[in-house]
Structure formats: C-alpha cells, structure tokens
Amino acid sequence: MSEEIKNNDLPEKIQSSEVNTEEKEFGLSSWAIDNPTVIYVMIAIFLFLGLSSYFGLPRESFPEIKETKIYISAPYPGNTAEDIERLIVDPLEDELDDVSNVVEILSTSQEDYGIITVEFDEDISVEDAKVKVKDKVDAAKSSEDWPTFNGAKVEPNVFDLNLSEEMPIVNYNITGDYPIEKLKEYAEYLEDAIEKVPEIKQVDIRGAQEKEVEVAVDVYKMMAAKVSFQDVQNAISNGNVTMSAGNLINSGQRRTIRILGEIDRPIDLENFVVKSEKGNSIYLKDIATVKFQAEETTTYAREWGEQVVMLDVKKRAGKNMISAIEQANKIIEEAKENYIPSDVQITSANDQSAMTINQVNDLVNNIIFGIVLVILVLMFFLGFRNALFVGFAIPMSMFMSFMVIELLGYTMNTMVLFALVMGLGMLVDNGIVVVENVYRLMSEGMSRYEASKKGIGEIAVPIIISTATTVAAFVPLGFWPGVMGEFMVYFPITLSIVLGSSLFVAIFINSMLVSKFMEVDEKVLPFKKLIRNIIILVVLGVFMMIVGGAVRGLGTLMIFTAIMLLMYRYVFKKWADNFQRKTLVTFENWYESSLKFALRKKNAYYFFFGTIVMLFVSLFLFGGSVGSGRTKIEFFPDNKPNQIIVYIEYPQGTDIDKTNEITKSIEKRVYAVLRDEQYVDDGYNFMTESVVSQVGEGAGNPQTDGGSAAEMPHRGKITATMREYKYRRGEDSEMLRLKVQDALRGVYPGVSISVEKDAAGPPVGYPINIEVSGKDYTELIDVAERIRNFINAQNVPGIEELKIDVNKSKPAIQVEVDRQKAGELGVSAGQVGNQLRSSIFGIKAGVYKEDGDDYDIYVRFNEDLKKNPSALFNQNIIFRDQATGTIKEIPISTVATQKNTSGFSAVKHIDLQRIVTVYSGVLPGANANEIVNILKNKMLDFETPKGVEYAFTGEIEEQGKQMAFLLGALATGLGLIMLLLIFQFSSISKPTIIMMAIFLSFIGVFLGLVITGWNFVIMMTMVGIISLAGIVVNNGVVLLDYTDILIERRKKKNGLGKGDLLSREEVMEAIVVGGKARLRPVILTAITTVLGLIPLAIGLNIDFFSLFTEFDPKIYMGGDNVIFWGPLAWTVIFGLTFATFLTLIVVPVMNYLVYRLKIRLAK
DSSP, rough: OOOOOOGHHHHHHHHEEEEEESOOOOOEEEEHHHHHHHHHHHHHHHHHHHHHHHHOOBSSSSHHHHHHEOOOOOOOTTOOOHHIIIIIIIHHHHHHHOOOOEEEEEEEEHHHHHHEEEEOOSSSOOOHHHHHHHHHHHHHHHHHOOOEEEEEEOOOEEEEHHHHSSOOOOEEEEEOOOOHHHHHHHHHHHHHHHHSSTTTEEEEEEEEOEEEEEOOOOOOOOHTOOOOOOHHHHHHHHOOOEEEEEEEETEEEEEEEEEOOSSSGGGGGOOOOOETOOOOEHHHHHHHHEEEESSSSEEEEETTEEEEEEEEEETTTSOOHHHHHHHHHHHHHHHHTTTSOTTOOEEEEEHHHHEEEEEEHHHHHHHHHHHHHHHHHHHHHHHHHHHHHHHHHHHHHHHHHHHHHHHHTBBBBBHHHHHHHHHHTTTHHHHHHHHHHHHHHHHOOOOHHHHHHHHHHHHHHHHHHHHHHHHHHHGGGGGHHHHHHHHTTHHHHHHHHHHHHHHHHHIIIIIIHHHHHHSSSSSOOOOOHHHHHHHHHHHHHHHHHHHHHGGGHHHHHHHHHHHHHHHIIIHHHHHHHIIIIIIHHHHHHHHHHHHHHHHSTHHHHHHHHHHHHHHHHHHHHHHHHHTTTTTTTEEEOOOOOOOEEEEEETTOOOOHHHHHHHHHHHHHHHHHHTTTTGGGEEESSSOOOOOOOOEEETTTOHHTTTTOOOTTTTTEEEEEEOOOOGGGGGGGHHHHHHHHHHHHHSSSOOEEEEEEEEOOOOOOOOOOEEEEOOOHHHHHHHHHHHHHHHHHHTTTTOOOOOEOOOOEEEEEEEEOOOHHHHHHHTOOOOHHHHHHHHHHHHHHEEEEEETTEEEEEEEOOHHHHHOOOHHHSSSSEEEEEEETTEEEEEHHHHHHEEEEEOOOSEEEETTTTTEEEEEEEEEEOOHHHHHHHHHHHHHHOOOOOOOOEEEEEHHHHHHHHHHHHHHHHHHHHHHHHHHHHHHHHHHHHHHHHHHHHHHHHHHHHHHHHHHHHEEEHHHHHHHHHHHHHHHHHHHHHHHHHHHHHHHHHHHHHOOTTOOOOHHHHHHHHHHHHHHHTTTTHHHHHHHHHHHHHHHHHHHOOOEEEEHHHSOOOOOOOOHHHHHHHHHHHHHHHHHHHHHHIIIIHHHHHHHHHHHHHHHHHOO
16 A cells, blocks of 8 residues: 655645644553453454354344234124124224324224224333223223123234234145045144244134034924024033033042033934923934034135145244244155155245345345455555455444344344445445554554554544444434334444444454554565465365365355465556555545645635535426426335235125136136246246135235235135246346236126235335215215226326225125014014024034034034025024913014115224225336326315315325425434534534535435436435435544644644634645545545445345355346335435535535635634
C-alpha cells in the first residue's frame, strides 16, 4: 500500500501540526492493545459460539408472525348462517364489545359453524388477551338461552393462532391398490409417529374419513312399532355403559363392584331391546341397521389426479422446519421398511424445506460473493495484509450477530439474512477507518504501537457516533406495528446487531491486530516460503479431497488458496501496487484539484445551489414518470409464483360429490397446461414438481376464509407447486399461471374459478377490496352485486375477476309450524325441529371403544330415507301424553308446512356491523394503485341506499397505513440522527450540513428510478431510503469530524481561542486536506456497500459450496430473493452512488460556505 498522506503532500501551514502526539487515547481500544491474549481468547470464543449458533438456528423462508389475535370457534351442526349469527355470534360480540385494547372484531357465521377474530393492540400480551376473551365467552355461555347440542351447551373454543403453525410444511401422499380404509390405517400409523417429533405440532389426515357407528333406522318400521328417536337413544346410552357401583365389604375383604355393559362389536347393538310392553320386546334390529363405517364424506384428496390419503404436516412455532421434515422423512423410510407394504407408495409434495434451503443458501452465497468482492477491493486499496485486517471484521461481526440472534430466539430467515447482506459493506466501514487512520500515522513516522493507540483514539468517538447515527435511522423501524411489523422488524433489529458487532470488532479486535501486525511497506513473501506454504496447502487439500465427505470442499478450498497465493505473488500484487502508486494517487490529486475548484470564489455557490436544483428536478421527473405510468407505485414486490393455486367454488348447497366431479374435470385441463411439451423434457417436467387437489375440508381460501375449519362441500382447490427457480430453465411461472387461467376462463358456467399464486409476505388482503356495510344483509348483497356490475360495465383494464364473498343463494327449506294446531295436539315447535334434526343429522347415542380409539354412535334415518322429503315430513312424532299416559302419534305434515327458499352462504361482521365484500386480484403487469384510483373516481357516480356505505380497504388500506408509518419512521430517524450529531459536534451547522446531504442523496434514488423506469415499491424502496439515510450520515460524520480536528489544530498553532475563526484561506486548506485524508475511507465505504449488494441486486447466484465440492457453481440469474429484495438493494445503490459525490464535494462546499458565513457575521 502506498502512503496515503505523507508530510510533503500537505500544505506547509498545516504540515507541522499533523504529527501530534498530544491527542487523547481511547481507553477501551488501548486496553485491547495492551491485552492481546484476552482478545485472542475472545476471538476463539466468538468463532466457536458463532459457528455453533449458525448451524443451530432454525431455518425458514420468512419470519414467523405472532399476531395479537384471539380466535373463537363455535361448531353448531345443523344450523344455517343466520341461526349461527343470532344464537352464537351476536351474543358473543355483545360481550366482547367493551373489552379494552381491542383494535377490531371480525366474525363469520356460516352453516354449522361460527368464528370470531378479536384483534388486540401491541400493548397487551397474547396470554392476557386470551384470558380476557375467555372470561367474556364464559359470561355469554352462562346465559339461560345459550344453545345446547347433544344435551350439553355449545362449547366455543378460544385459541390464539400462529400462522407458521397453520401452514403445512409438507404433504405426504399415500397411494396403493388398497381400500381407502387400509390406506388410512397406514396414515394413522405415520400420523402417530410423526407427531412424536418435537418440532411437529400436528398432522392432519385428508382424503379419508373418520369412522362412526351408524344406527340407520327405517322410519316406517319405527312408526309401526311406535318407537321414537328418544327410545332408541335411551336404549343405547343406558345399555352401552361400563360403570362402578362402589365397594362391597364382606368377610374382611373390600371388593369393587363394576358393571360391564359396553359392547365389544358394533353388531352387538342389534340385540338391544328398544321397547318392551305387554311382553312384546322390540329389538333394535327390528327397526334399524347397524353399520360401522366411515362418516359422511367431507374431503377428497388427489395427487396428479390419483386418489390419495394425504398427511398435512404442521410444525411448531420457532422450531427448525428443515430438521422437522428431515425427521419426518426418516420416519417414512423406517415405516416403509418395517410396517408399510412395499406396493404402497408414499410421495411428498409442497415440501417447504427445499424452498427454504434454496432461499437461505442463495443469500448465504450472496454474502460469500459479497465478501469476495469486498476483500478484492480492499486488497487494491489497502494492500493484502491490511485488507485482511478489515476483512476479518466481516466473519467476526457476523458470528457475533448469530450469537445474539440465537439468544433473542430468532430464526434464520430471509429477513435476517438480507440484513446481513445489507450490513456486509457497512460493517467494514469502521474497520476501514481504523486501519486507514493508523496506517496514515505510521506513514508519518509513528511507531506501530503508538500509531494504534493515538490513531484509534483520534477516530473512536466519530465511529461510535457514526455507528449510533446509522442505527438511529433503523430504531423507529424496530417499533413497526401490526402484522407487517411482525414480518419486517427482523430487518432493522438484525442490522443494528450487525453494526453494533462491527463497532465492537473495530474497537477491540481490529485495534489489537493492527498494533501487532500492520506494516507500512508490505513485504514480499520470499520464494522459498511461498513454495513451502503452497506445498503444505496442496498436500493437505489433496488429502482432504481423497477422504471426501464433508471435508472435500475444504480440501478444494486449500488448493484454490495455494493457487491464489501464487497468483497474488506474481500477478495481483503488481496490479495492486500499480493501482495504489499510480491510479489511486492520480485520483487523489484529481480529487484535490476538483475540490479546490469547487471551493474557489463563487463556484461553491454554483455547486450548492446546483445540487438543490437537481433535487427539485429529480422530484419533478419522478412525479412526471409516475404520472405517465412509466414508473408504477406498488405496495409489495410482485413475486413469481412458487405455487399456482386454483380455487373452485360451486354455489352454496352443492353436494361434495358434484363438486368433486367438476374438480376432476378442471384438473384435466390444468394438467394439460402443466404438462405441455414446452415444460417437459424427455418425460421430466422441469417446471412443476407436484399437483395436489383437495375437495371439501382444506379447500378454503385463507384470504377470504381466515381460520375457518368449517366443512366446504361446495369448494375445491388445486395446488401446483413449482420447482426451484434455478431448475425452471428460464421459463416464467407467471406466464404459466396465465395459461392456466386462460384454459379455464368461460369453460364452466355457474362455477367460480380463481387462479392465484402464493403470497410473498404477510397477508394484506386483495388489491381491489370494497367493503359494503349496513344492517339489511339482503340489501347489502344486492348493492354488492350492483357494484360488481357497475365496475364491470366500466371496462377498467387490469381487473382479474370481481367476486363477492357471500351470496343469498344457499338452498334451504323453510318449515313453518302452525302453533295453534300444534298446541292443540300437544306438539311444540321444538319437538318438530328435534325430530327433523335427528332424522337428518342424527342424534348421538353413545361411544364405541376399539383399540384405544373412540367412535361416536349416531342414530339417524337410513341413507335413502333421509334424502326423501316425503318420508321426512310425513313421519310421526311419537311421544307419551303426560296427561293421559297414552302414546300419541302426530304426523309432522299436520302441524307444519315447508317451502323451498334460499339463505345466506355466510354472514360477516366487522366491529359488529354486517359486511359484504367485493374483491378481485389484478392481472400480471397491471398496477393496483392506478386501478383503484380509477375505480374511486368512477364510483363517485354510484348511488347507495340510505344506511348503506362502502369503502376501499384490503391492500390499499394497508398500503396507506404502512406508508404513513414509514414516513413517520423516516422523520423520527432523522430527528434522532440530528440529536446525535448535535451531541457530537456541539453545534447546529454541521448536523444541518449532514442532514442536507441525506436529503440530497435522494436525488440518486429518484433519478435511478426515472432512468430505469422501475417500480417504486413502497415497502422496499421506503425501507431502502431509511437505510440510505443511516449510511450517508456515516461518511459525513467521519469527514467533518476530521476537518474539525484540522481546524482546531490550526487554531491552536495560531494561538486562537475557541470562539475565534481562521481565515477563509486557512479554512479552505483544512477542508481540502481533510477531504483528501478521508477520500479512501469514503470511497471504500461506498464501494464495499455497493459491492455487497450487487450480487443480490442483479440476481447473480453462484453456489460456492457446490463449486468447491462438486466443481459445479450452478450459476443462474434471478430468483425469489432478487424479486423480493432487489428494489431495496437498488435504492441503496442509486442513492449511495450519488451520496458519495455529495460527501466528497458538496459536503465540503457546504462546510466552507457555513464557515464563510460565520466569518462574515463575525465582522
């Protein structure tokens, strides 16, 4: 490395004061220098614990979201949506309305099931919130009119939900030439084994039903025998029982009396006596058939069209997904060997671990790539030895960060890893300043020991303040509220940890290392020593390669290191020396003359005001680009699908078998697209990994159904999982989604089909989401349908397909009881309802136990009769008249009439107000903001009835909230930075200069977006701008602080007091010298930060692990990470590139102008 600033480079007036040994030392770094053994031990501990933490951290794609939401689910079979609303949801909502800390109450009432979501603010813990909700539910349940089911009060379930625990991490599909019951038996075996894995929360079986004992009665035989449902229920429940009758003490012995009455086989029920009068006994077999069979079908599952029994595996929150799936795979393999026949196939689908490993590995490789680029740049600027001092800060800071991240209980996810990528260039900043400043003092004649102490003492406070100001920019992001905050907060926290770690490394570790090993003139490694080192590395490397296994890559790395040592000795060193002695010196001289030119006479004003004008011009151009539609505003990066999901919905009331048939037909069309020859190579589909279909349970849409566990016989879902991005051979999965959409458009009238993709990030709702609110639900649905028709008539381009989340076409039969006639006959409306309910849904009569499992015993009409309206409504209600004691038989048709009607598919509330939602996605390439703005203008002409209102919500509403927060976070961060700078400089002028530099750096961001035409992604670009503010202030602090040191030294030499001022010429000289002295740190900071982000920004992916183990770098461009993080990375790159010019030219200009103003005011 050449000498940066030798004495003869400085103006004579400042030269003599440069070598100043009276500067204070910094206590912590001096302690580290004086205690190297302690630091060596500390390094070893950090390396060991850091590596341990890295390998031990759970891996996942995105952070786990822990919402302060409490859910209340209440199954009440056999009831309509309106009844669920009236009997369950309304009473609960009335109780919950006055709970403190509640942000919003959402509810959905649908057939057989109600669910309420209570969202709390961040001021209350989930546990406390659950207690509050549970208390209110208990209060509602204690009411006398709370509904009952099977003789007991309906029991709502109160629970909290972690989204990571609700999404399956893998599906296992079981197929074979066996009955479904047998495949389910194998599935249950695997379910029990997999659920024992500590990382697994639960395993759900799809595609097969639980079994039950059905007592299928013949209504005509029942009526002939004058037997009622209550008679059958009582006979079974009283006869199928095992109980204790107490203890009998006899002859000094104590014997327990136990009555054994439980059946051994379901068929035993047939011999139960249901009724016995006058010596005539009626057995159950006389009026019913007993069957031990699967419950009524509520779910179907298929893989690539073949029926399967599916296992949905869900992990526990905070546990390692990859470890969980590895253990589950091991259980599957062991089961294949020891229990499951060889002709039963078990395949996996939707394996999230593969995607997670890929994303994590890509980011880790980006970090490695960034480190390589940073080290190369440092080598050219600082020389090999000094580059290693600075480069050593990268792994040390990251290992320390891994330790802290593990202590905080975080997982290794893309948010954490990108923060490490982002901090890659930033964390060497402090090391660069330390190494460069010590080198400068050594160049001026100080000893290594003295230069280390004085040099670090000189810049310790500035780098602490600059790190603090950088962290201050991210502090407000640490208080990010809501779901989005839960998702994004890991980024600022991790980045702050990394920066704090780098400061620790710079002050303690770098200071000790430079005091021991720094050299001004880099020594040439002797030829013999070079050959010896190369031979040692090659021999060890070859040995490790022969051993193979995990150490094979390390052996390759050793051989590569030997080659690089040779290359450095004879090639790279010459290049580096030439760069340092010629190119860098020429650049420094050019910079010095450029800075002098900028400070000369009126040029300073031209530069300053010219930059201000550029800011306004960039804002004007950006606004024009947005207005013209060239630059679009997006809320979140638009990802390429990793899953293509086809949601199928028949009208409410459709039987599951009919839904299953239509789903099969749709599957064939989807398969035809997915298996197109464009995506298949010699029978191998390089685009689609698996396709799983579900009908009924599990087929809901999470965005519209929330956490509902209701049966969905009218719905189907087809999930096509794409292969990893690097295996797709350049094919676009978004285009594939469009092809699937086109293949299904207009083919199935009366069936709602939506082709969507997996969401990147937390759920925020649909981009087009219009909530219609009011009291009359029929009216609300009518208005929603009018809104849908109105918007469709406007032909606004980009709208996918408008849908309404509820409808009033759910088929129903309305039964009206003639109360007068019923009363005269001694029958109540409740008896009519219970009779019909028992006939169709059934009445629980007990439990049958087999092999440790419990199976419900249900009494209901047999299959044919319960689908026969005549048999249902002409059956007799049989009961004993309490007044006369005689048995009465009253046909239902004599006291009730029925008519076909329709009801609501569901009733939804937001904050106790009835809501209907019109929603839609947008077509690829369309901009949601533009479409919504057009719709808002169009809807001004839409009239709603009195008492009905509508509002645009969903993604647009969330976008407004997040934009407001991010702007507030930016303002707060800048305020914190300003306060720290005032503390550092004890003045207003210099903090103001740096704050101006931050705002002016936005020129680069806006011009970059205008030139490229890329989208302004609110979530990523705004976070990038906040990050940029923290980075820009770093260089400004270091530059101005050193300039201040030079000015104070000059004032001291001239005998001036603290309040006295130097002349303009002396100040200009100090500013030029300070700028030149800090040129390399500023340039290096910018280059290392940019280079750290470049691999991710351009999407260049190199697998360094496979490069050294398999000699295959697996290079590919693009991927999920670049789509997600690219906008943030480019924001920083654009802004920092321009900010470097600001720091080197405009900041000194502003500093000079401020000083000139002070001189003028002092006269």
